[in-house]
Amino acid sequence: MPDLAVTLNRLHLANPVLVASGTFGYAREMAGFVPLARLGGIIPKTITPLPRIGNPPPRTVETASGLLNSIGLDNDGLDAFIEKHLDYLLGLGTAVIANIAGHDRDEFLRMAERLGRCQGLAGLELNISCPNVSGGVDFGVDPEMTASVVRGVREVCGLPLVAKLTPNVTDITAIAQAAAQAGADAVTIANTFQGMSIDWRQRRPILGNVVGGLSGPAIKPIVLRMVWQVARKVPVPIIAVGGIDGIDDVLEYLVAGASAVQIGTANFYNPSLAGMLIDQLDQALASAGCQNVREIVGTLQIPQR
Amino acid sequence: MQIIVPVIEQVRVARDTYRLRLASPELARAALPGQFFMIRSPGLTNPLLGRPFALYDTYLDDGGNPAGIDVVYLVVGKMTGLMSTWSAGDRVEVWGPLGNGFPTPTAKHLLLVAGGIGNTPFLAVARAARGLRGYAAAAAQKRVDNITFCYGTRSAEYLAGLDDIAPLGVELRLATDDGSRGHHGFVTDLVADWLLKNTPGDDAEQPSHARTSSRPPAAIFCCGPEPMMHAVARLAEQHKVPCWLSLETPMACGFGACFSCVTKVKQPGGGWDYRRVCVEGPIFPAESLAF
Ligand SMILES: Cc1cc2nc3c(=O)[nH]c(=O)nc-3n(C[C@H](O)[C@H](O)[C@H](O)COP(=O)(O)OP(=O)(O)OC[C@H]3O[C@@H](n4cnc5c(N)ncnc54)[C@H](O)[C@@H]3O)c2cc1C
Ligand SMILES: Cc1cc2nc3c(=O)[nH]c(=O)nc-3n(C[C@H](O)[C@H](O)[C@H](O)COP(=O)(O)O)c2cc1C
Ligand code: FES
Numbered sequence: 001m002p003d004l005a006v007t008l009n010r011l012h013l014a015n016p017v018l019v020a021s022g023t024f025g026y027a028r029e030m031a032g033f034v035p036l037a038r039l040g041g042i043i044p045k046t047i048t049p050l051p052r053i054g055n056p057p058p059r060t061v062e063t064a065s066g067l068l069n070s071i072g073l074d075n076d077g078l079d080a081f082i083e084k085h086l087d088y089l090l091g092l093g094t095a096v097i098a099n100i101a102g103h104d105r106d107e108f109l110r111m112a113e114r115l116g117r118c119q120g121l122a123g124l125e126l127n128i129s130c131p132n133v134s135g136g137v138d139f140g141v142d143p144e145m146t147a148s149v150v151r152g153v154r155e156v157c158g159l160p161l162v163a164k165l166t167p168n169v170t171d172i173t174a175i176a177q178a179a180a181q182a183g184a185d186a187v188t189i190a191n192t193f194q195g196m197s198i199d200w201r202q203r204r205p206i207l208g209n210v211v212g213g214l215s216g217p218a219i220k221p222i223v224l225r226m227v228w229q230v231a232r233k234v235p236v237p238i239i240a241v242g243g244i245d246g247i248d249d250v251l252e253y254l255v256a257g258a259s260a261v262q263i264g265t266a267n268f269y270n271p272s273l274a275g276m277l278i279d280q281l282d283q284a285l286a287s288a289g290c291q292n293v294r295e296i297v298g299t300l301q302i303p304q305r
Numbered sequence: 306m307q308i309i310v311p312v313i314e315q316v317r318v319a320r321d322t323y324r325l326r327l328a329s330p331e332l333a334r335a336a337l338p339g340q341f342f343m344i345r346s347p348g349l350t351n352p353l354l355g356r357p358f359a360l361y362d363t364y365l366d367d368g369g370n371p372a373g374i375d376v377v378y379l380v381v382g383k384m385t386g387l388m389s390t391w392s393a394g395d396r397v398e399v400w401g402p403l404g405n406g407f408p409t410p411t412a413k414h415l416l417l418v419a420g421g422i423g424n425t426p427f428l429a430v431a432r433a434a435r436g437l438r439g440y441a442a443a444a445a446q447k448r449v450d451n452i453t454f455c456y457g458t459r460s461a462e463y464l465a466g467l468d469d470i471a472p473l474g475v476e477l478r479l480a481t482d483d484g485s486r487g488h489h490g491f492v493t494d495l496v497a498d499w500l501l502k503n504t505p506g507d508d509a510e511q512p513s514h515a516r517t518s519s520r521p522p523a524a525i526f527c528c529g530p531e532p533m534m535h536a537v538a539r540l541a542e543q544h545k546v547p548c549w550l551s552l553e554t555p556m557a558c559g560f561g562a563c564f565s566c567v568t569k570v571k572q573p574g575g576g577w578d579y580r581r582v583c584v585e586g587p588i589f590p591a592e593s594l595a596f
Contacts, residue, residue, distance in 0.1 A: 022563075029561035029584070033307055033400075045564075054579055060557045060565035062383070065350040067557065074564045074579060217350045245350065268558035269345060269354045271400060272307050 002285040003292035004278070006040070006259050008237035009185035011123045011160035013095055015040040016260035016293055017250070017277050020241050021099040021125065021164070022046060022071065023264040024274075026085040027092060033271035038278055040260060041095035044085065046127045048100070049107050051077040056208035061197045066218030066243075067265050068197050070209035073101060078111055086118060095122035097162065105145075109152050116157035124159045126150065126184075129166030129191035140166040140191075143178035150182035162239060164188040167219075172226050173233045180236035188239040188262065189227050193219055216265040217243040224256055231257020231298055245270075247280040257298040306331060307400040309347055312391050313373060319465035321380040322422070323389055326364060326373060327397060333363040333371030335402050337441045338429035339526075339551060339588050342376065342401035343559040345384070352384045357556045357583070359426040359528075360402065361466075363440065377465055379422040403559045404587045407549060410434050410448045412524035416499060416546075417454045417475075418537050420492050420529025421463070424456055426551055428466060430526060431473045453478060453499060457492025457533075461485035492529070493536045500544040521547060527591075528553070538591035548591040554582040569595040 004015035018041040024030055026044050036042065054074025061068050076084070081098075089096045098115050102108040112124055128149060129140035139145040150163055163179035165172060167190035176187045192213025197206040205211075223242030231238055240258035244250060245266055253261050263274040281293070290296050313326040332342065343355030358376040366372040380389050391397065407430055415434055417427045431454070432438045436447030452473070457480035458464050464479065464486065471477055478495045479487030488495055504523060527537045528551035541548035556566040560583060567579035568586070570593055577595035580586075 025562040025564075032560075054564065054567070057565070057567055057579075058555060059567065060555070060563065062352065062354050062557075065353055067353065069557075069563075069565065071564050074567070216353060265353075268563050270307075270398075271558070271560065271562075 002282060002290050004040075004282065004285075006293060008162075008239070008259050009160065011095075011097075011162065011185050011237075013040045013122075013260060015278055015281070016254070017274060017281065018043060018095075018097070018239065018260060018262045019267060019274050020262035020264035021127065023267045027089055030267065030271060034275040037093035038275060039094045040278075041097055041122060042089065042092065043097045043099050043125055043262065044081075044089060045075055046073050046099045046101045047075055047078050047081045047111065048073055049078055049102060049111055051075065051080065058206060058208055060212075061206045063195070063197060063214065064218060066214050066216035067268070068195050068207060068212040068214050069192070070207045070212035072209060078114065082114075082118065090120040097121070097123040097125050099125040099127050099164070101127040105149050105152055108149050109156050112153040112157035112159075116159050121159055123162055123185070124153070124157060125162040125164050125188060126153060127164050127191070129164050138166070140164075140175060141169050143174050146175050147178040147182035150179050150184050154183040160185045162186045162188055164191055166191050167223065167226060167242075168194050173230050176230045176234045176236060180234055184236065186237040186239055186259070187230065187234075188241060189230060189258075190223050190242055193222070215243070217245045219243045220245075220249060224252060227253055227258050228256040228300065246273075247277055247284055250277055250281060251284055251296070254293070254296050255298070255300050257300070259294075259297055306335070307398070308332070309396050309398050310373075312393055312395045312397060314393055315389075315391055318377060320462040322377065322463065322465045323380075324361065324375055324377045324466075325388065325391065326375050327399065328373040329399070330370070330372055332374050332399060332401065335441055336360045336363060336374060337402065337406035338433050339407035339426050340402040340404050341559070341587065342374065342399050343403065343556070344376070344388070345398050346387060347396060347398040352387060354557050355398070355400065355559060356384045357403075357559055357587075359551070360429055361425050362429045362432065362469075363438070377422075377425045379463075400559065404583060405585070407526055407551070407588055410524055410526075412521045412547070413449060414451045414453070414503070414523040415449045416496070416523055416525045417452060418492060418496055418525060418527040418529070419454070419456045420533040421458055422465075423527075423529030423551070423553065424465060426528055427454060427526070428470050431470055431475050435473050437473060452476065455480070455492050455495040455499065457481065457488075457495070457529075459483065491533070491536075493533060493540065496525075496537055497540055500540055500546065504544045504546055525549070527551070531596075534591075535596045538594070538596070541591055549588050550591050550594065551588045552582050552586050554587070556583050559583045571595050
């Protein structure tokens, strides 16, 4: 049996298959489909300092092999997360990485400080990339703002830190570089791509929020390209997320240079997938002759012509 | 429960409307009237997401044991178009049963109100209320004295499943937008008429049958397009008849993970909050919704 454990600087995971923020609820919703303790890690829905009502429906619409969403970080706020969900999550026997979003640097720091004091979390993922929250500053499009948030959080919070990057930038390697230098233990690539969907007969947008974020199999080639570009250029462990639909997608990301992956939209349309991928990874690595999963990370070979 | 099950048969039951029979004793043993299933084609990414469909009814094997489920659907788009091409032996991915189901009726007279494809939950509701079949391990038990089914569609050719429900001793009242069958107009006209004749007015004395029994005289279960359900909810409120609505909100997962299926639910302290229809519904007491 190949060794599936991975280490991303200070973040230690029993295996590289995690589930993505906003696609797994608070894990309770998935308990009937996935053996939760077997997952490499769970990243619950993004938490904001105060409750957010979220965007008006329709909040999702299907596109060709993809899903557009504008949920708008509907959540009950940090206090409710700690009271209602944290104990349950920490009792599941797997790594729990809380995901937070703030409107400004100060909000990120205050939440990180508070969560850092909660015993048992495996890490913190900074959502500096949500495309559905108007009014807030989009930290993730600017290397300096990205660095400033990551550095600030590192000073106030001892948890391993993951910066979740937006793909809606000209050069994602510059943002990844900034996050790494500021002390991120890993970067998650990527959040959703801005998109929209129109009902032309009624001359109306379909989403209540007009625009939303595209996810699902449709985005995988683009995210794969981004993972490869960052892996080549920036010495930081990568968690890849985008359109994973089966075990081959997982291995493609690992070969491109990701140390771990997250399953997102597939949790909605194939809710038992995440659990099955762990066994399938084991088999795939064994048949590729790997003793451990680290052996396959970043092994892409470009033929010389 | 997420499983891949075979199609047993596909039968056209009205214009653009089909009954799909899926073999699965597990799903059939678990399902309650008013609950729903998410259905998709395994392995396909276009269409990608499952789509929600109400339990039409369970079907039984020769020994009377639950053997599978029926859903009835109207072709409106990508997934329902694909579904209409399925035939016996095709394999279909299903997860469920999901949602809360209708409450056990405590009224003497059940008024079922359907608009369009919103008729689908009511066959099983009627069968259960009549005590003709037990669902989800419960024994069959008669709950109501009378059932009236008000059902409206665009035109007669869309009316589905009348032959299934009429034999259960259900009084049918039909309406079509074009007058091709039944009342020429909205199903809500039929509801207004029924309520006027069968419930006390606002200032009336308690009717005699209400005095001799602790059971409320009537209750309404309703499913259909939102404006129609809104109108029925208003009528029910005027006539002080308890009313439950089954919402048809579009869904991405069906089990509470995505937060896409939200509707406005009134809060105890006033105001409203978005709540997930797939886990807190799809059936809500009408007065709890903020339209
Ligand atoms: C709890 C529940 C139970 C349901 N039960 C049944 C049932 O028993 N039988 C049945 O035929 N349908 C039922 N529906 C509705 C059904 O899920 C949709 O018709 C289906 O998702 C359409 O999929 P599609 O890919 O064919 O259409 P799409 O290609 O996704 O959409 C086609 C068109 O239909 C519209 N549309 C899609 N979904 C809905 C919706 N839910 N309400 C209104 N408009 C919509 C779209 O905006 C678009 O204009 C139910 C819905 C819910 C929430
Ligand atoms: C409905 C929905 C809600 C999401 N909510 C969040 C969120 O709250 N926080 C976050 O960091 N990412 C969120 N995401 C982004 C996912 O975590 C993931 O980065 C993205 O969907 C790409 O992966 P996928 O193609 O596998 O879904 C959401 C995605 C979807 C589809
Ligand atoms: S459909 Fe996903 S939460 Fe209701």
